[in-house]
Amino acid sequence: MKETILSVGIDIGTSTTQLIFSRLTIENLASSYMVPRIRIVDKEVTYRSEIYFTPLLSQTEIDAEKVKGIIEREYRKAGMKPEDLQTGAVIITGETARKQNANSVLASLSSMAGDFVVATAGPDLESVLSAKGAGADRISEEKRIAVANIDIGGGTSNIALFQKGSLKGTSCLDIGGRLIKVEHGRISYIYPKIQKLAERHGIRIAVGDRADESTLYRVCEHMADQLAMAVHVMEPDELHEGLYTNDGRPLTAEPKAAGLTYSGGVASCYYNGEPGNVFEYGDVGVLLARAVKNNAALKTITTYPAAETIRATVVGAGTHTTNVSGSTISYTSGKLPIKNIPVLKISEEEEQEPAMFRDAIRRKLKLYEGENGLEQVAIVFSGKYHTTFAQLQELSRTIAEGADEVIAGPHPLILVIENDIAKALGNALNVLLMRKKDIICIDGIFANDGDYIDIGEPVAQGRVVPVVTKTLIFNT
């Protein structure tokens, strides 16, 4: 039996703001005499918005009102209402996430973009979402190779490497089409790191100069070289390390990409050809696309067509952020959805020893004590070390002891586990606590310290819940 859930993806990027609606189909893949195995089996984008330039009040502030206006207009055009949606994500990406008011913009949007729709950001996540939107994960899985997607946006290039369908690493460089801007035939803005890159290669450019195509193309060639260094097809120079966003890390040398896809606004020129006027968009994006296309080092790797280019991130946000939990879970009805729950992760080492497990929960819970008592948190662990009935009884006692403060408090006890033990553990806790505590115990979900999770209302006759794991780390 198939069921569909509707999802929205909103991406407020450095240069563009976009929205998509998509339909996720979930289905029980197991036969009727087996324990159900419910999965997302199909993802279809049903509506794509126009691509808007992200409205800014200044270099440091997003125009929240105008952003909201764009979103409302697109909802109307698509005939969608916030209450139609079960899941989704708003994502503020790239340089935009560094703007002062990014948080308040997200807050104003999450109230109107559907009950369950909330903010997501962070360069690692952006790399992953754009790569999934571009289909790099799928290509790597089908061809059984390592494929990197380079999402070349306005301010940053986000790289994610997938091998045989699973994520191997991400990185993010300050290379982008709008790091040099052109107005009325003159250079109007140069990002400091790019200025330095040009100087290093003896190219003199300054704000106010006439925008000379061949000079700017030479700068773009060096930017393309930096991307080649990032995917390990060229020896890094002394400037390379400094170009990673927020002193981020490069990709590891292994596995090395055997295939490439490009996404982002610049990639759209890469695949679809250049517009007549190279400065049509008021930046060097078109020249950067040409430089990437002509780069000898990058040409040594096979380039595959991307499923999405300029819309890759928003498609990723709308269709790839939602997972479904395992199909045998335990929860108190009426307590869902819950949003923005911080993750309290217990390491595998702590998990194996009851006293350590208990103490780790207690120690970490202290971090979430605020003025109004204990915040709502999700206790996350692998569940690999407790599978027999007796072990699960012990585990339930350990958790009940460690989380006694949560149990005494007003919030439900939320447990998120990787291994398939949630239903049995939930039962054990219900019996132990004599059904006096609301418990939400789900499995099949991975999350880490620093992540936040949303757990949606149950679907598929209440057997699974949609879950969004978010990494809300802003670039600061």
Place this chain on the structure above:
Amino acid sequence: MALVSEKDLRDIIAQVLTEMNVGQDGGSAASSGSAAKADCQTTIEDGCWDDVAAVDLRTQYLVENPVNRDAYYDLKQYAPCRLGIGKAGARYKTLPVLEFRAAHSAAQDAVFSDVDQDFVDKMGLFTVQTKCDCKDTYLTRPDLGRVLSDEAVATIKEKCKKNPKVQIYVSDGLSSAAIAANVGDVLPAIEQGLKSYGIDYGTPFFLKYGRVGAMDQVSEITGAEVTCVLIGERPGLITAESMSAYLAYKATVGMPEARRTVVSNIHKDGTIPTEAGAHIADIIKKILDAKASGTDLKL
């Protein structure tokens, strides 16, 4: 038709023996003979052969000079099938043959052995029997495996709680190994699940030489609303430890088979036993709510 003369025959044998270097004459033959003798000295080593039954089928890949080992290996991870086990000429290699026979033996053992009485006692179950008097009868007379002995009927009437919401019992079925491997986790997990829903249940017991159909009689005797039997599945060559749970709402002798709900494939590499128990408790609740089971119940 001329037969080979005695002389010819002797010549042929002499020639063969010479070629084999076991003739009486010829120094080289003598010396190599003594060398062979030295090789035949028995040497006893410590250690043992690896357990062929312990090989993980998912990681065993024996094809020589494969075109793409990684791709085939990845494919094997989807299911524990005997794929990519190579060949020697037209035949299987020795190791897969031994593994196959070990798996077959384990399957036979699972059918022919009895559930350890200590295990049954440890689980706190009393034992009753069907009309089968031994394994041979059980295997050759399926009809008798569906009927309780008179003594069993009397014992159940005496020891089991009357008219419970749920009656759970355990039966060997076609795999005693499955019972030993799974019941210790599944049965308490079902009971705990029922407790967490506030559903009361009757007195569990063990039925020896039982087939699935015996649950109908158990249902009639105990008057349970839902009857659930945990029973060993016919073993295969991948696992001999797979167990099923059959459930029925107000089962009666002679009812259609379609009224049974089943959860199969419970073993450590299938549905994890403890989680399966929790799932079965959930199904019992659904059966009670819907007052229906089998094809009448939409799960």
